[in-house]
Amino acid sequence: xxxxxESGGGLVQPGGSLRLSCAASGFTxxxxxxxxxxxAPGKGLEWLSYISTDATTVYYSDSAKGRxxxxxxxxxxxxxxxxxxxxxxxxxxxxxxxxxxxxxxTSWGQGTLVTVSS
Amino acid sequence: xxxxxxxxxxxxxxxxxxxxxxxxASESVSDRLxxxxxKPGQAPRLLLYGASTxxxxxxARFSGSGSGTEFTLTISSxxxxxxxxxxxxxxxSWPPAFGQGTKVEI
Numbered sequence: 001x002x003x004x005x006e007s008g009g010g011l012v013q014p015g016g017s018l019r020l021s022c023a024a025s026g027f028t029x030x031x032x033x034x035x036x037x038x039x040a041p042g043k044g045l046e047w048l049s050y051i052s053t054d055a056t057t058v059y060y061s062d063s064a065k066g067r068x069x070x071x072x073x074x075x076x077x078x079x080x081x082x083x084x085x086x087x088x089x090x091x092x093x094x095x096x097x098x099x100x101x102x103x104x105x106t107s108w109g110q111g112t113l114v115t116v117s118s
Numbered sequence: 119x120x121x122x123x124x125x126x127x128x129x130x131x132x133x134x135x136x137x138x139x140x141x142x143a144s145e146s147v148s149d150r151l152x153x154x155x156x157k158p159g160q161a162p163r164l165l166l167y168g169a170s171t172x173x174x175x176x177x178a179r180f181s182g183s184g185s186g187t188e189f190t191l192t193i194s195s196x197x198x199x200x201x202x203x204x205x206x207x208x209x210x211s212w213p214p215a216f217g218q219g220t221k222v223e224i
Contacts, residue, residue: 045154045162045205045216061213095161102209104152106173108161 002026002107004096009112012086016116020081022096022109030054030074035100036064036081038092039111046092050100051079086116120144120208124217131196131222139191139220141206146186150210153182153191156219157202165204166191196222 008020022034036048049070050059058070069082079096093113097105121144131137141151149169154162164173166182169189179194193200201224206217 044218045207047214047216059212100209100214102150102211102214104164104167104207104209105154105162106164108163110161 002098004098004107004109006094006096006109006112009094009114011115011117013118014087014116016086017082017084018086018114020083020094020096020112020114022079022081024077024079024096024098027098029077032098033101034070034072034079035097035105036068036070036079037095037097037105037108038090039095040089040092043092048094049081052101083114086114088116090114091116119213120147120211120215122206122208122215122217124204124206124220126220127218128221128223130224132224133198134195137193137196137200137222139193139204139222141184141189141191141217143187143189143208147208147210149185150208151182151184151189152207152209154205154207155200155202156205162205193222 003025005023012018035050038046048064051070055072067085072079093111095111096109098107123142125140151169152167153165155165156162170182181192183190203219203221205219
């Protein structure tokens with residue numbers, strides 16, 4: 001069974017940093033692209049970032065570019081989202097999702113909540 | 119970039135009735151369109167892709183149609199477990215984009 005489990009969320013002050021992790025199991029992680037998608041409270045879904053299987057290609061949305069960095073560790077079946085210079089508007093549930101080099105997201109984690117507030 | 123717009127924002131339906139949700143793209147996405155269902159407190163779940171192909175295990179009461187810029191998700195006979203928010207998403211070009219969602223309520 002495919003499982004994606006996010007962690008690392010929490011309360012952080014504006015301007016602070018946070019590193020999210022997504023642990024994958026139940027499939028050959030190194031063979032799948034991964035994405036980060038977020039959802040602000042009561043709002044819709046926003047794609048943030050994509051990383052290829054070998055991490056040679058990474059894409060970001062305009063809202064993530066320059067502040068967020070996506071990476072992966074295929075040996076440990078982990079994908080990361082390093083978030084810097086956080087703002088109140090980054091408050092959201094952050095999901096990792098499998099697949100997505102211009103394909104639908106077939107599996108999602110349960111999400112981790114990031115709250116940016118003083 | 120492509121903008122996805124869903125209508126209506128909310129649709130009120132009785133159990134057993136049909137619900138029709140619409141998604142429009144600001145430019146053609148061919149059939150590169152997916153639908154997701156999200157229930158409160160849960161992650162989204164892929165329902166359909168390729169505009170009309172059901173994900174594994176999805177009941178036949180869910181169907182999708184359309185191509186280009188206009189798409190429809192139809193739930194033929196709503197069950198209690200179908201009351202949720204539904205999102206469309208284009209994956210024709212970067213950046214991938216979601217619609218704002220349609221809430222299906224009782």
